Every structure is written in structure tokens, then in C-alpha cells.
Amino acid sequence: MTDFSDAMSVATSGMKAQANRLRHVSENIANTDTPGYQRKTIAFQEMVENGRRSGAVETGRMRLDQTELTRIYDPANPLADETGHYDGSNVNLLIEIADAREAQRSYEANLKMFDQVRQMSSALMDLLRR
DSSP states (O other): OHHHHHHHHHHHHHHHHHHHHHHHHHHHHHTTTSTTOOOEEOOEEEEEETTEEEEEEEEOOOEEOOSOOOEEEOTTSTTOOTTSEEEOOOOOHHHHHHHHHHHHHHHHHHHHHHHHHHHHHHHHHHHHHO
16 A cells, blocks of 8 residues: 555645645736746755655745846836836746646646546455455
């Protein structure tokens, strides 16, 4: 049964990591028009337990995208400098939507894996009861 629980923990870690990724993507989309906002990114890393690789993943540290902020010309804005420009955000909605879709599909794939393992475990228990 340990193989089943290992597979379930790998699928669960994948769902948690993708949910965390989707949270950051949502924050980026919500702050698209916030002046000076820098896009947040996260990376995944494999979990190591007792010195061995487990196959499970976790999110690493959140990082700020170092892409240059867009310069917006609006002399009426209170944030504008003497040239009439201010710093916008570096969020690209197209990239964020693509990231959200990828995170959603990865989450669904992990959920299907979890469900398959659960069904296999249930079928094995039924066989053992006979």
C-alpha cells in the first residue's frame, strides 16, 4: 500500500504547487494596472525526504520579475515626473492567462492521477476481501 500512498502524495503535492502558482498568477492579473507593480513568479523544486528524492514537488521562493517596468505618459497623473511619465507594471496579461491555463491543466492532470490511484487502491481492497 505504500506505493499507493506515495503516488497519492506526489499527486497531492502537484495540486498544492499548482494552486499556489495560480494564486500568484491571480495576484499578477489583479495588479496589472497598479503603478510600480512587479510581476511575481515562482519555481517548482523536487522535495527531498531523508536524503532521497521523493518525486513530489513544492514551490520555491517567490521572486519578482526583473523585467523593466513600462513607462506610461500621463502628465495629469499625480505619480508623473517632470516629463509626464510614471512607471506602470511589468505584467503581460497574455502571459498570465497562458500561465493560468497551464496551471489549471496541470492541476487537473494531478487530480486525475490521484483519482486513478484511489480507484486502483479500492479495486485492490475489493480483490483482497474475496
